[in-house]
Amino acid sequence: MTTSASPIRPIATVLSVDQIPVTSVLSNKSQRIVVDHDVDSDEAVILALGYKQEFKREFSLLTTFGVSFSVLGLLPSIASTLWYSMAYAGNAGLTWGYLVGMIGVMAVACSMAEISSAFPTSGGLYYATAMLAPPKYKAVLSWFVGWSNYFVQVTGAPSVAYGCASMILALKSFDDASYSATNWQTYLLTSCLTFFCAIIASLPTKWIAFINSGSTALNLLFLFISFVIVLGGNTREDQGLPKFNTNDIAWGITNYTEWPDGICILMSFMAVIWTMSGFDSPFHLAEECSNAQVATPRAIVLTAATGGTLGFVFQLAMAYTIVDVDSAVNDELGQPYVSYLAQILTRERVYALTAFAVVLSFAMSFSCMIAASRVLFSYSRDGCFPLSKWWSSVNPLTKTPVNAVWANWFMGELLLLLMFGGETPINAIFSVGAIGSFISFTIPTLLRITYSRKTFRKGPWNLGIMSEPSGWVAVAFVVLMIPILNFPQYRGADNTPDMMNWTVVVYWGSMFLCMVWYVVYAHKIYQGPKSNLGKESLISDEEEDNVIEAISSKGQDVQFYGEKS
Template sequence: MNTLNPAKSTATILSVDDVNVTSVLSHRSKKIIVDHPIDNDEAVILALGYQQEFKRELSMLTTFGVAFSVLGLLPSIASTLWYSLAYVGNAGLTWGYLLCMVGVISVAMSMAEIASAFPTSGGLYYATAMMAPPKYKAILSWTVGWSNYFVQVTGAPSVAWGCASMILALKTLIDPDYSPTNGQMYLLTMGLTFVSSIIASAPTKWLSWINGISSILNGVFMFISFVIILGGNNRVEQGLSRFNHDSMAWSVDNLTEWPDGIAVLLSFMSGLWIMSGYDSPFHLCEECSNAQTATPKAIVLCAYSGAILGFAFQLAMAYTIVDVDAAVNDELGQPYVAFLKQIMSNEKVFALTAFAVILSFNMTFACMIAASRVLFSYSRDGCFPLSRYWSSVNPVTKTPVNAVWANWFIGQLLLLLLFGGEAPMDAIFSVGAIGAFVSFTIPIVLRITYARKTFIRGPWNLGRFSDLFGCVAAAFVLLMIPILNFPQYRGADNTPDVMNWTVVVYWGSLFLAIGWYYLYAHKIYQGPKSNIDGRNLLSVEEAELITEGIKINDEKVVIYDSSEEKV
C-alpha cells in the first residue's frame, strides 16, 4: 500500500471522478489526499492531474490585462501595417479586417469554451489529448503542443524586432543619411528581449501590477493616437480634404499578382497577427482565481475588444492616409511611421511613434510571460529535451524562470534570420499566425466531431451555439492555413528575397518535431501525464484505509464536495 506524508491539522480527500472534468485521471477510481484545505480552483487542477504550483494572484481583469498587453493593438497594427497595405491597400484596413474578425471571434468563442472545460496552462495541447481518439492522442497533442510553442517562442522576438524597427525609423527621420545595419537591428532587438526577460521572471503579483499599468497605457496611448490622427492631421494644409472619400478608404488596391479575392485573404495576415494573443488567458489559468469562468471571460473580452478597437483605429488610418504605395515603399522602412509622416509634423510623428514603441516593449515582456508558461506546462509532460529544467518553478519568485530564459536564448537564434534579409524575418510574423491556427484547429475540430458527445462542458459554455461557432471557426482556419503560405508574387517574380519563408521556417520546424516523435519521442511520450506524488494519488481502498488511520490519530478529515465553492 502507498504511504502518505504525515498530515498536518487537516487532510482533504478529493475524488477525481466527482469533479466535472475529463482528465488523465478520469475513470480510474482515483482519490487524491492532500494535507490542507482546498478550494474549487485547486480541486479542478488536482483532478486534471497536476499539483497546484503557482500562486493564484490573477483575477479575470488582471488576466485580461496580460492578454491585452500580448494583443498590443497599437504596436501590432504598426508592426504589421505592411501586410494590410501592401496586399490590397485600404481594403485590408477596413472591410478586409472586418471579414477576418468574423472568423477570429468564432475561434475565440470556441477556445473559451474549451478553456472552461480544461483550465490548465497546457491549454489546447491538454484539451487535444483529452478529446482525441486514444490511438491518436499522443501524436495529435504533440503536434498541437509544438505548433503552439512555435507561436509563443517567436512572439517576443518578432514584437521586439518591430519595436526596434520603429526606434531606428525615428533615427532615420532625424538623420536622413543614417541607414541601420542588420547588426544594429539585431543588438537593439536582443537588448529589448533581454530586459523583457528580466521582467517576465518576476513574481506573479508583480506581473499582475505591471500588466495592469500596461493595459491602462495601451488604452490611453491608443485613444490619444486615434484622436491626433483624426483631429490633428495636416491634410487640409496640404490642400487635401480632411478625410479620404469612402471610395478610397474602402477600395481594393491589389498590389499582388493574385486575383482580388486571394489578395484580400492574404491581407488577413495582419488581422490574424494583430489578434494573436487572445489565447494567453488559457496559458495563465493556473495563476488565475475562479479559472473556469474567469479564463474564458478574459479570452472573449480580449477578442471582442481587440476586434472593435482595432477596426476603429485602422478605419482612422484608412480615411487619412495620403499615398498607400509611398507608405509601403518609404525609405524609412516602417509603414506606420511613413504613414504618420504623410499627415502630420515631425513632432507629432515622434510622439505617436514613441507611444507605439513603449507599447511594443510592454507587449514584448507580456509575450515572454505567456511563452514561459507554455514551455513550463509542456515540459511538465516531457515534451521537450531537458524538460526537468524547464518545468521547474523558481522557489523565490514562484514562476518558471528557467523557461523564461530558455525562450530568450531560442529567440536570439531565431533573430539571426535578420541577416538573411527582410523576407526570412517576415516568416517569424507568419509563424505566429499559422502556428496558432494549426494548434487551434485540431482541438476545435475534435470538439465538434469525435468528442461531440463526450465533451464535458465547463461552467462557461456556448450551449446550443457550440457547434455553430465550432463549424465556422474550423472552416475559417482550414481556409487560412494554406493562404498563409502564399507569397505576394508568383512565377518568375517569386524570388528567394521576396518569397514566403513560412514554408521553411514553420513547416520545416514542425516536420522535424514530428520526425523526432516517430524516431524516438514516442517511446517516452504518450500524452499529458499527472505530476501528483504517487503517495497522494490513491485507489478507493487505499484512501479508505488511510482515512481510518488519520481519524485514529485525531486528525481532521475533509471530503471535498465539488458542489460547494470552498471547503
C-alpha cells in the same frame, strides 16, 4: 462540497476525481487524491486534471485580461503588420477586409473560450487535444498541437521586439536622412529589449499582474490619443487635400500582389490573424487565475472582442487619412506606420505617436514572454521537451517558471539571427505567429465538434446551442487560411528567394522535424499529458479506508471534497 470548516487540528483533504466535472488523465479510474491541506474549487479542478497547484492564484479576470490585452498590443501590432494589410490590399485590408477576417477570428476565440472552461490548465490547448482525441491518436495529435503552439509562443517576443527596434531606428532615420541602420545595430537593439523583457517576465505573479494592469491602461490611453491626433491633428488640408479620404478610397482595393483580388483580400487577413493571436494568453495563465473556469474564458472573449473593435476603429481612421499607400509601404524608412504618420502629421507628432507604439511594443514583448514561459513550463511538465526537468521547475523565490523564461529568451536570440538573411526571412516569424497559433487553436475545436461531440463535458462557461455553429465557422476559416498564409506576394519568375513566403520553411520545416523526431524516438517516451501528482497522493477505492485511518492516527482531521464522508 467541503464538509468541515476551520479545523483546529491539521487537516487532510480527500478529493474524488470522478466527482469533479472535468475530463482528465485521471478520469474514470476511481481515483482519490489526498493532500495535506484545505482545498478550494480552483485547486480541486487542477488536482482533478492531474496537476499540483504550484502557482499562486493572484490573477483576476481584469489582470488576466490585462496580460492578454498587452500581448495583443493593438497599436504596435497594427504598426508592425501594415506590411500584410496595406501592402497586399491597400486600404481594403484596413477596413472591410479586417471586418470579414474578424468574423473567423471571433469564432475561433469563442470556441477556444468554451474549451478553456473545461480544461483550465496552462497547457490547455495540447491537454484538451489529448482529452478530446481518439485514444489511439491522443499522443501524436497533442504532440503536434503542443509544438505548433510553442513555436508561436517562442517567436512572439522576438518578433514584437524586432518590430519595436525597427520603429526606434526608423525614427532615427526620420530625424537623420543620412542614417541607415545595419543588421548588427538592429540585432543588438532587439536583443537588449528582449533581455529586459525577460527580467520582467521572471518577476513574481503579483508584480507581473500589477505591471500588466498599468500597460493595459497605457494601451487604451495611447490608442485613444493616437486616434484623436490622426483624425483631428492631421495636416492633409495644409497639403491641399480634403481633411479625409472619400469612402471609395478608404474602402477600395489596391491590389499590390500578382493574385486575383479575392486571394489578395484573404492574404491581407495575415494582419488581423497575427494581431489577434494573443487572445489565447488567458488559457496559459489559468493556473494563476482565481475562478479560472469562468474568468479564463471571459478574458479570452473580452480580449478578442475589445481588440477587434478598437483595432477596426483605429484602422478606419488610418484608411480615411492616409495620403499614399504605395509610398508608405515602400518608403526608405522601412517602417510603414512611421511613413504613414510622416505623410499626415508634423515632425513632433510623428515622434510622439511613434514613441507611443514603441512603449507599447516593449510592454507587448514582456507579456509575450510571460505567456511563452507558461507554455514551456506546462509542456515540459509532461516531458515534451529535452531537459524538461529544468524547464518545468518553479523558482522558490518568485514562484514563477524563471528557467523557462530564459530558455525562451535564448531561443529567441537564435531566431533573431534570421535578420542577417534579409527582411523576408525575419518577417517569416510573423507568419509563424499567425499560422501556428490558429492551427493549434482549432485542432481541439475540430475534435470537440466531431469525435467528442457527445462526450465533451462543458465547463460553467459555454456557448450553449451556438457551440457547434461557432466551432464549424472556426474550423472552416482556419482550413481556408492555412494555404493562403503560405502564399507569396508575387508568383512565377517574380517569386525570387528574397521575395518568397518563408513560412513554408520556418513553420512547416520546423513542424516536419518535430514529427520526424516523434516517429523516430519521442513516441517511446511521450504518451500524452500525464499527472505530476506523486504516488503518495493518489489512492484507489480499496486503499481509501486504510489511508484515512493512517491520517487520523497522525492527529489530522479528514475532510472530503466532491462527496460527503
